[in-house]
Amino acid sequence: MSARENILNAIARNQPELIDVPVIDQNVIIRYEDKYAQFKAVLESIGGQTELISDVAILKKQLIADKQSGDFVVNAIAELGDIDNQIAEFTAFELEKIEKAYIKGTVGVAENGAVWVFESQMINRLVPFICQHLIVVIAKKDIVDTLHQAYDKIDVSREGFGVFIAGPSKTADIEQSLVIGAHGARSAKIYVIE
Amino acid sequence: MKITHDALAEKFIADEPRTDWHDETLWFVRAKRDKAAHGLPEWEQLREWGSQIKNRTLSNLSNYLIEFEKNALANGIKVHWASDAKEHNEIVHEIIKKHKIQKIVKSKSMLTEECHLNEYLHHHGIEVVDTDLGERIVQFRKEPPSHIVLPAIHLKKEDVSATFHEHLQTEKGNNDPQYLTEAARQHLRNKFVESDLAITGVNFAIAETGGFVVCTNEGNADMGAHTAKVHIACMGFEKLIPKAEDLSVFLRLLARSATGQPITTYSSHFHKPRPNQEMHIVIVDNGRSKQLGREDFRNSLKCIRCAACFNTCPVYRRSGGHSYHTAVAGPIGSILNPNLDMKANADLPFASTLCGSCSNVCPVKINIHEQLWKWRQVIVSEGYVATGKKVGMKGASFLFSNPKMYRLIGKIGRWGMRAFPLMINNKANPWFKQREMPEAPKESFRDWYLKNGKNKS
Numbered sequence: 001m002s003a004r005e006n007i008l009n010a011i012a013r014n015q016p017e018l019i020d021v022p023v024i025d026q027n028v029i030i031r032y033e034d035k036y037a038q039f040k041a042v043l044e045s046i047g048g049q050t051e052l053i054s055d056v057a058i059l060k061k062q063l064i065a066d067k068q069s070g071d072f073v074v075n076a077i078a079e080l081g082d083i084d085n086q087i088a089e090f091t092a093f094e095l096e097k098i099e100k101a102y103i104k105g106t107v108g109v110a111e112n113g114a115v116w117v118f119e120s121q122m123i124n125r126l127v128p129f130i131c132q133h134l135i136v137v138i139a140k141k142d143i144v145d146t147l148h149q150a151y152d153k154i155d156v157s158r159e160g161f162g163v164f165i166a167g168p169s170k171t172a173d174i175e176q177s178l179v180i181g182a183h184g185a186r187s188a189k190i191y192v193i194e
Numbered sequence: 195m196k197i198t199h200d201a202l203a204e205k206f207i208a209d210e211p212r213t214d215w216h217d218e219t220l221w222f223v224r225a226k227r228d229k230a231a232h233g234l235p236e237w238e239q240l241r242e243w244g245s246q247i248k249n250r251t252l253s254n255l256s257n258y259l260i261e262f263e264k265n266a267l268a269n270g271i272k273v274h275w276a277s278d279a280k281e282h283n284e285i286v287h288e289i290i291k292k293h294k295i296q297k298i299v300k301s302k303s304m305l306t307e308e309c310h311l312n313e314y315l316h317h318h319g320i321e322v323v324d325t326d327l328g329e330r331i332v333q334f335r336k337e338p339p340s341h342i343v344l345p346a347i348h349l350k351k352e353d354v355s356a357t358f359h360e361h362l363q364t365e366k367g368n369n370d371p372q373y374l375t376e377a378a379r380q381h382l383r384n385k386f387v388e389s390d391l392a393i394t395g396v397n398f399a400i401a402e403t404g405g406f407v408v409c410t411n412e413g414n415a416d417m418g419a420h421t422a423k424v425h426i427a428c429m430g431f432e433k434l435i436p437k438a439e440d441l442s443v444f445l446r447l448l449a450r451s452a453t454g455q456p457i458t459t460y461s462s463h464f465h466k467p468r469p470n471q472e473m474h475i476v477i478v479d480n481g482r483s484k485q486l487g488r489e490d491f492r493n494s495l496k497c498i499r500c501a502a503c504f505n506t507c508p509v510y511r512r513s514g515g516h517s518y519h520t521a522v523a524g525p526i527g528s529i530l531n532p533n534l535d536m537k538a539n540a541d542l543p544f545a546s547t548l549c550g551s552c553s554n555v556c557p558v559k560i561n562i563h564e565q566l567w568k569w570r571q572v573i574v575s576e577g578y579v580a581t582g583k584k585v586g587m588k589g590a591s592f593l594f595s596n597p598k599m600y601r602l603i604g605k606i607g608r609w610g611m612r613a614f615p616l617m618i619n620n621k622a623n624p625w626f627k628q629r630e631m632p633e634a635p636k637e638s639f640r641d642w643y644l645k646n647g648k649n650k651s
Contacts (some may be wrong), residue, residue, distance in 0.1 A: 004275035007431065007479045012256040014487030019253040021436070022246035024443070028236050042456055092387040092421035111234075111446075112456035125420040125468060129413045129460070147442035147457075156438045157269075157403035160466030161420075164445075166457045169413040173328035173344065175351045176219055177371035182327060183382060184413025184460070 026148055035110040035143045036192060043113030047180045048167035049189040056080065056137055056193055063102055071099035076123045077137060087124050095124065101131040105165075107150045108143040108190070114166035115190060116150060119159045128165060134185040136165065139193050196538075199545040203513035216348065217511040223344070224505040226454025227555065233456075234446075243443045245559035248496035251434055252486065258401040258434050259477070265404025266475060269466045274476045279309035282478045286311060286393065286426055289474060290320060293424055295390040299382075301408070301415035302326045303395030304342050304499060305428050305478060307521035308534075311393075322393070323385045325414040327378050334361045340515030342522055343452050343501040348514050382414070392418030396429035397498070398444055399475070402437045405465035406475065409448065409458040416462055425467065426474045430482055432495040444498060447557035451500040485533045490568045494529045496558040501526075503552035503562055509545050518542060525552035529565040532573065540578035543569035601640065608634040 001009075032038040040050045053059070056079045063080050066073045074084045080102060087095065103122050105115035115136050122128050128136075144150050156162055169184030180186060207213045231237045251258060263273050276282035282305075290298065298315075300306065300322050312322050312333075324333045328345035332338065334357050339345030346354065351369040358364040364377045394415045399406040406427055408415045419425045435444065449455040467473035486492050504510045504524035515523040520531045520539060528542035543566045552562040573579060574587075593600050611618050611634035618631050625631070 002275070003277045003281055003479075006277055007275055007477070007483060008256050008259060010479070010483035011259065011431070011486060014483055014492075015255050016253050016489075016492065019246075019250045021250050022243055024243055024439075028239055030234055030236060046455065046459075096383060096387050109457075114457050114461070126417070129416040129420065147446055148439075151439045151442045156400075156441075156463045157405055157465045160269075160464075160468065162463045162465075163416070164457065164461040166455075166459050166461075169411070169459055171327045171375060171412050172453070173326070173331065173346055174354050174371040174374055175349075176222065176344075176347075177351070179372050179375040181379065182375060182412035182414070183325070183379060183386070183417050 024148070029146055029148055030111065031145050032110050035145060036140055038110040039108055039113055039143050039190075039192075042111065043167060043190060046113055046167040047170055047178075047188075048113055049187070050192060051189070052140070052192050052194055054194050056191075059102070059135075059137070059191060066100055072097045074098055074101040074123065074127060074131065076101065076103040076121060076127070083123065085123060087127070090124060092126060092130065095126050095130045098127065098131040100133045100135065101127050102135045102137070103128060105136045105138040105190070106142065107153050108138045108192070109145075109147055109150050109164070110143055111146045112166055114147075114150075114164040116154050116162060116164050118154075119161040125161050128163070129169075129184045132186050134165070134168070134188045135191065136188070137191045137193065143192070197519045198541040199513065199517050199519070200541070202517035202519060203509075203545075206514040206517055207512060212350075213512055215350070216514060219347065220505045220511040223453060224502070224555075227451055227502055227505065228454075230450035230454040230456065234450075240443060240447055241557055241559055244447050244498075244557050245496065247435065247440050247443060248558050251436060252432075252492060252495060254436075255431065255434065255486070258436055259431060262399055262401040262404055262434060263477075265402070267404070269404045270473070271404065271467065272472065272474045274474060276476055276478045276480070278480045279478075282306075282309045282428065282476055282480065283311050283314040285476050286428070287315060287318060287320070289424065289426060290315070290391060293391065295424065296320075297385075297389045298322045298391045298393065299325050299385055299389040299414075299418040299422070300393040301395065301410060301418055302329055302345070303393065303428050304522055305395060305430050306393065307339065308430075308480065309428075309478070311428075323382070323389075325382050325385065325412075325418060326410070327375065327412060327414075330378060330382065331357060334358075338516070338521065340523065341501060341504055342499055342524075343504075348516065383417075386414075386417040386421055389418060389422050391424040391426065392422035393426045393428065394419055396427050396433045396475070397448070398435050398441060399429055399433045400436075400438050400441070401434055403465060405438075405463055406433075407441060407445075408462050408464065409445070409460065410462075411455075411459045413460050416460055419462075419464070420468070423470065424472045424474070425464075426476065427464070428476045428478065431477050431479060432482055432497070448498055448500055451502040451555065451557040481534045485530070488533065491529060491533065491565055493560050494526065494533075494562075494565060496560055497526050497530075498558060499526075500557055502555040502557065506551045506555050508547060508549065508551070513545070518545070525562045525566065526560070529560075529562060529569060532569050536573065536576060537578055540573045543567075543573060601638070604638055608636070608638070
């Protein structure tokens with residue numbers, strides 16, 4: 001018998017009697033009066049930044065200035081100009097030079113400051129991790145109270161990869177001292193469009 | 195000689211200020227957990243849901259695994275099954291050999307620690323770079339992690355500074371965590387961009403979608419997995435959950451219980467390999483199916499590896515992770531490891547005060563302290579305790595069930611302690627270690643009660 005059959009048979013033999021699936025009553029779950037305010041407070045407490053803007057086009061000027069600075073800046077937001085599709089084929093060695101990346105998110109989560117980003121929103125899976133500074137844009141109406149509503153809104157298997165990002169990369173592995181900028185982005189700023 | 199928790203703990207506590215520091219550091223993490231938990235009015239309900247979803251999963255595990263495999267295969271992921279650590283290591287080695295790969299990065303996976311994958315590959319001439327900062331630190335020092343979430347929690351920044359000075363040529367004596375982390379960032383970014391193969395663990399595998407979730411704060415799992423042309427994710431089969439929506443419960447519980455964060459920085463959901471990438475999942479048993487059959491202990495398989503039970507444990511905090519001499523230390527390790535090797539780990543269920551704090555903080559409500567107590571009974575009946583303890587316990591049992599004998603011995607004992615204090619206050623008596631023996635009272639409580647208590651009622 002193969003390992004697979006051995007394992008599955010042993011489990012089938014040893015697992016307890018079938019138990020019902022629990023019912024998750026979302027009525028008992030915390031709600032926030034002002035989801036954006038909660039999102040902002042939590043995100044800032046974990047090292048991220050956020051700003052409310054009236055229109056995504058406001059970021060156009062900033063993107064142009066960033067690109068003109070000579071730094072390697074990646075844009076993945078159609079409303080801001082051409083999307084840098086060429087980086088889809090870039091190697092990690094090349095992507096490691098990214099100073100800043102502009103990407104869109106799908107859902108923001110008030111309870112923990114996380115933003116869901118689909119693979120299609122990041123051009124290349126490495127982008128939100130390997131860039132030095134990350135900018136994510138979400139709509140205010142897409143901020144939900146908790147992860148329960150977030151998972152209701154997204155189909156995690158729609159694409160090959162997706163991620164909740166909550167603030168910048170960090171570590172406290174040296175004597176529990178919090179250091180921002182472990183391996184991933186050193187800063188994460190979330191622009192929320194009203 | 196057999197390594198035991200008490201002998202290793204004795205070494206650890208020889209440095210008293212450091213022991214106190216270790217204790218306080220872990221308690222600080224526990225306090226952060228409390229703050230995060232108290233921030234959610236539904237916290238206890240959340241734990242209950244987490245527990246129930248895991249109970250359901252264990253009761254239907256064979257079907258969920260088949261469903262997971264089917265969906266993962268449809269996603270283009272290659273699925274492997276390993277009965278034990280040896281098979282797991284061979285499968286990983288085989289993939290590495292097939293691609294003739296030299297550069298390998300690995301993010302945190304307690305399963306690969308349990309299977310001693312690094313040592314196995316090293317033995318075959320293959321080096322793996324651990325990329326979690328804490329794991330890299332202990333890897334440089336040729337030590338195992340001492341904590342499943344905070345691998346280098348036993349080290350002070352001076353230790354890390356000395357280690358990095360030796361291996362990364364950082365400034366001697368520069369103990370600034372910011373500076374040291376930056377040095378590791380530069381060092382590991384080079385390792386990431388040149389890596390050909392990435393090994394990651396799995397926090398949750400979703401039966402319904404055939405995908406899996408990996409949680410990190412540093413971003414190291416993603417840096418590796420999205421760079422390498424081959425990604426191998428290794429999981430014990432108990433990582434399975436039925437549905438994607440169950441992730442809401444577990445991701446809400448995990449980081450809050452572990453470090454007091456509302457969520458880890460990155461919660462990455464992998465479903466398909468990138469174009470031209472190979473993605474493998476190795477599903478490992480290694481004693482888990484046996485544990486599933488042990489009614490008293492099967493709940494230990496609900497564990498989501500948050501380490502809240504470590505941080506709260508008065509014994510772990512004061513004895514350090516290395517004293518548990520296993521990949522998974524702490525209270526949960528002490529109920530998992532006797533299943534893997536009862537003889538080698540017979541000491542672990544005794545490394546506890548049975549205070550129950552572990553069970554109280556467990557996000558999936560594992561009855562850890564009850565299982566510790568039950569393991570003690572199994573271990574004694576299987577004959578895996580030291581003769582001294584066995585004889586002592588038998589003697590105590592005899593004494594406590596014979597009131598007359600108990601009173602007589604008590605009398606002799608009290609007289610002996612007063613007349614010949616050195617008979618008790620000497621090194622041959624293990625209770626004398628780090629303790630002052632109490633002054634013996636002239637009469638027992640019983641004698642006093644017979645004289646005074648009875649008359650007054």
